[in-house]
Amino acid sequence: MRIVDLSSPVDAGGFEPDPVVHEVMSPREGALHMRDEMRQHFGIDFDPDDLPDGEFLSLDRLSLTTHTGTHVDAPSHYGSRITYGTGVPRHIDAMPLEWFLAPGVVLDVRGREAGVVGADDLRKELARIGHVLAPSEIVLLHTGAADRSGTSSYFTDFVGLDAGAIAFLLDEGIRVVGTDAFSLDAPFGWIIQRYRESGDADVLWPAHVAGRHREYCQIERLAGLADLPAPHGFQVACFPVKVAGAGAGWARAVALVND
Incomplete structure (x- = not known):
């Protein structure tokens, strides 16, 4: 088959009457974001620099219909x-x-x-x-x-x-x-x-x-x-x-x- x-x-690079907004959070930014979210919502602290290359989990945010x-x-x-x-x-x-x-x-x-x-x-x-x-x-x-x-x-x-x-x-x-x-x-x-x-x-x-x-x-x-x-x-x-x-x-x- x-x-x-x-x-x-x-x-997001093409023409759209309702434009697409695509924001990319890099793996380093993702590690920092996860640190902040874990601290705020679950009271957990960790050092992102303990991760491989200080990176973890990129994240994409999109605004679109x-x-x-x-x-x-x-x-x-x-x-x-x-x-x-x-x-x-x-x-x-x-x-x-x-x-x-x-x-x-x-x-x-x-x-x-x-x-x-x-x-x-x-x-x-x-x-x-x-x-x-x-x-x-x-x-x-x-x-x-x-x-x-x-x-x-x-x-x-x-x-x-x-x-x-x-x-x-x-x-x-x-x-x-x-x-x-x-x-x-x-x-x-x-x-x-x-x-x-x-x-x-x-x-x-x-x-x-x-x-x-x-x-x-x-x-x-x-x-x-x-x-x-x-x-x-x-x-x-x-x-x-x-x-x-x-x-x-x-x-x-x-x-x-x-x-």
Whole structure:
């Protein structure tokens, strides 16, 4: 079995609308920090210089959103109220783990201008690769956006799904939909322009709004989809970090390929 990394990094050196702050405490600073913490909280004194090279345990502090890097959106990300079940959406820590280990299929929608693809586009791609969707498969959209990760254009130049496309996938029993783009919806600027032209509220983030009516999760900001040997015939593992009460959790998404 070969493991293919499908995750983009959390990188403070790349462009982010919500900047990542990454502070690194060196092993020497970590030793001094541990001395101070042990003294303050547990009344224990020790000399850091007794440690090898006077060093012990580096420490990283990060300030970032749960939507930085590859992550899984929970139903609670889409709104505070839903029209199914109890009326209260689940947070990421309450989602069934079974959802996030399943057969995967990649749909190639590269080579398009910023905007959306529809259900017919997905059906044509499925026909091209000779695959029939099965319930609970994980569908991954290969938009090509990952090539621009770390730049400002990554957030403005990509394709998402329209209302018909996400409805088609959910009707087929898909519960997890991923993309290598910033969002499963079209870019913000494209959406707002279409809304101003039409006045139709249905163009406002339809893939996300769909989650208010049907329970499903999105994986956003994937990478490495071009490294997969085939568009299907592999497993996806994308377990989200168990952040209590959160609308998303970071994930180290991978494909498990039997060569």
